Amino acid sequence: MSAPEDAASTAAAWGTAPLPQGAWLGVLGGGQLGRMFCQAAQTLGYRVAVLDPAESCPAGMVADEHVRAAYDDVAGLDRLAQRCAAVTTEFENVPADSLRHLARTRTMAPSGDAVAVAQDRLAEKSYIQAAGVPVAPHAAIGSMADVEGCPDALFPGILKTVRLGYDGKGQVRVASRDEARQAFGTLRGVPCVLEALQPLEDEISVVVARDLRGRAVSYPPSRNTHRDGILALSIVDGAVASDIADQARGYALSLADHLDYQGVLCVEFFVLSDGRVMANEMAPRPHNSGHYTQDGCLISQFEQQARIMVGLPLGGTDLLRPTAMLNLLGDVWFDAQGRQREPDWAGLLAVPGTRLHLYAKSEARRARKMGHVNVLADDAAQLRERIARVSAVLGLPDV
Ligand code: ATP
Ligand code: MG
Numbered sequence: 001m002s003a004p005e006d007a008a009s010t011a012a013a014w015g016t017a018p019l020p021q022g023a024w025l026g027v028l029g030g031g032q033l034g035r036m037f038c039q040a041a042q043t044l045g046y047r048v049a050v051l052d053p054a055e056s057c058p059a060g061m062v063a064d065e066h067v068r069a070a071y072d073d074v075a076g077l078d079r080l081a082q083r084c085a086a087v088t089t090e091f092e093n094v095p096a097d098s099l100r101h102l103a104r105t106r107t108m109a110p111s112g113d114a115v116a117v118a119q120d121r122l123a124e125k126s127y128i129q130a131a132g133v134p135v136a137p138h139a140a141i142g143s144m145a146d147v148e149g150c151p152d153a154l155f156p157g158i159l160k161t162v163r164l165g166y167d168g169k170g171q172v173r174v175a176s177r178d179e180a181r182q183a184f185g186t187l188r189g190v191p192c193v194l195e196a197l198q199p200l201e202d203e204i205s206v207v208v209a210r211d212l213r214g215r216a217v218s219y220p221p222s223r224n225t226h227r228d229g230i231l232a233l234s235i236v237d238g239a240v241a242s243d244i245a246d247q248a249r250g251y252a253l254s255l256a257d258h259l260d261y262q263g264v265l266c267v268e269f270f271v272l273s274d275g276r277v278m279a280n281e282m283a284p285r286p287h288n289s290g291h292y293t294q295d296g297c298l299i300s301q302f303e304q305q306a307r308i309m310v311g312l313p314l315g316g317t318d319l320l321r322p323t324a325m326l327n328l329l330g331d332v333w334f335d336a337q338g339r340q341r342e343p344d345w346a347g348l349l350a351v352p353g354t355r356l357h358l359y360a361k362s363e364a365r366r367a368r369k370m371g372h373v374n375v376l377a378d379d380a381a382q383l384r385e386r387i388a389r390v391s392a393v394l395g396l397p398d399v
Contacts, residue, residue: 019085019310021045024064026084026106028071028098030057032359032369033286033302034090036294038062040302046310051080058359059090071098081106086309088263092118092284093164109212109308110263110284117259118284121162121193131258133251134278136270141192147180154196159183162191167367168229173197198278202271204240206252207290209304209314210261217304218249219297219317221269222289222325227397230329230367233387234289236296237322237380240271247277255282264305266290288327288369295355295374296323321376322383328371332394333364340364347393353377353386 019025025041027034030052038048038059050063053070060066065083069076071094080087086107089099092115099112117123125135139150141159159180161170172183174194184192203224210216221244222234240248252267259265266287268280290301299307299315307314332343348354358371375390377383391398 016311018312019046022047023310024049024084025306025309026051026080026087026102027059027063027090028052028080028087028094029090030054030059030063030066031090032058032361032371034059035062035359036291036300036302036357037088037090037286037305040300041306041309044303044306044310044312046306049080049083051076056362058361061360071095074101077101088285088305088309089115090285107212107309110261110265114259114261114263114265115284118282119163121160121165121281122191124281125193127259128255128279128282131251131255133255134276136195136198136278136280138193138195141180141184141194143189144181144184147177147184147194150177150180150194152177154194155180156197157194158197159187159192159194161187162193168226198270199273200270201273201275202240203268203280204244204248204271205234205266205268205287205289206248207287207293207301208252208256208261208265208267209301209308209317210253210256210263210265211308211314212262212311214257214260215314216253216256217314217317218252219290219293219301220319221245221248222292224268224289228367230327230369231288232327232396234292234325235383235387236292236319236324237383238319239380244271244275244277251277251279255279263308264290264301288372289325291357291372292323292325292374293317294357295376296320321378322380323377324375324383324387326373326375326387326390326394326396327369328358328373328394329366330364330368330370331366332396333370334366335395344393348373348390351375351386351389351393353382354390 024047030050035058047064049065050059051067096112096116102108156175159172174180204221206221207219222236225233266283286301294300353376355374375386
């Protein structure tokens with residue numbers, strides 16, 4: 001088939017032609033997720049403008065243009081809209097009204113309404129349940145009276161702020177009602193949700209990409225290990241039982257459908273010791289646990305995000321080889337005596353199957369996400385062995 005026919009058949013399949021090469025895409029937020037989105041969109045021949053208030057930021061460094069403005073600055077948003085045919089976001093705490101403003105004149109994926117749901121743990125849980133997906137037993141805690149009145153069955157539990165929690169921040173484990181009283185006081189009485197503590201066998205997450213017409217694909221679930229509340233390791237090696245993997249992927253797709261979601265969505269799940277799968281929370285954007293798709297799959301979560309925005313077909317999500325993602329926090333830049341050092345990149349990359357992704361952040365701070373390394377192998381045992389070698393080179397604790 002000749003090239004013009006290719007283009008014509010694609011346009012016919014989609015109803016409208018994809019955005020032409022060289023068109024501009026916008027992203028709200030200049031962090032590492034925005035940076036990797038820029039790189040994926042640029043690989044497809046598009047140009048990217050990043051809106052972020054910081055003078056210098058990981059995405060701003062690689063974007064074709066950096067619009068320096070606050071996320072609620074209408075003039076800044078309008079400058080982005082003037083340039084860009086389609087806009088996305090790289091973090092969920094951007095004001096939903098900014099997305100609604102952009103959606104008046106531009107393709108906005110995801111929508112402000114979908115992002116607003118993800119910003120509010122209570123709204124999120126009710127949408128998840130309405131989509132037919134189980135969640136942990138929970139209650140809204142808006143006042144001390146709610147602490148007194150909530151069911152005994154929620155203890156031991158976790159008290160989480162309804163808004164602005166991330167990396168385990170804004171949550172307190174409470175063994176009893178008395179501890180919940182204290183914790184609610186410590187959180188200064190902001191609206192919270194109390195969740196019953198679940199017996200976790202595993203934590204898995206599924207990335208879904210859903211296009212503007214409602215067609216959707218899901219990636220194989222990653223098994224996630226956290227350290228100090230921050231994702232440390234994601235492994236995708238076929239170890240998740242296929243019935244559990246299918247259930248999680250089905251749940252994530254149902255939730256995306258129910259929200260009429262457009263864009264890339266990540267859903268985190270708990271797998272309980274009795275084999276049940278329940279959703280924990282969702283992120284309306286590419287997710288740290290989906291970084292394995294950059295090397296473990298033909299099409300990464302970031303390229304899907306770009307394809308959705310421009311109207312290109314969604315790409316394949318099959319796992320090519322067993323893959324793991326190890327997060328590189330700023331801690332790796334410090335030796336046992338607390339002195340700053342450059343990590344041994346040569347030693348790391350001498351381990352077969354490794355690929356390094358750094359975000360070019362100027363200052364290494366403890367607990368700050370600085371980069372990640374993807375590790376590929378032929379089978380699960382070789383993957384384990386390579387993860388151990390990478391961890392030894394970087395001085396990462398065993399997980
Ligand atoms: P992030 O944004 O980094 O994913 P977060 O701060 O939004 O995290 P959650 O994902 O809600 O917080 O919880 C962090 C971790 O705490 C979970 O990954 C899980 O290990 C544990 N956790 C949370 N809720 C429960 C629960 N109900 N039962 C058991 N463990 C839980
Ligand atoms: Mg989480």
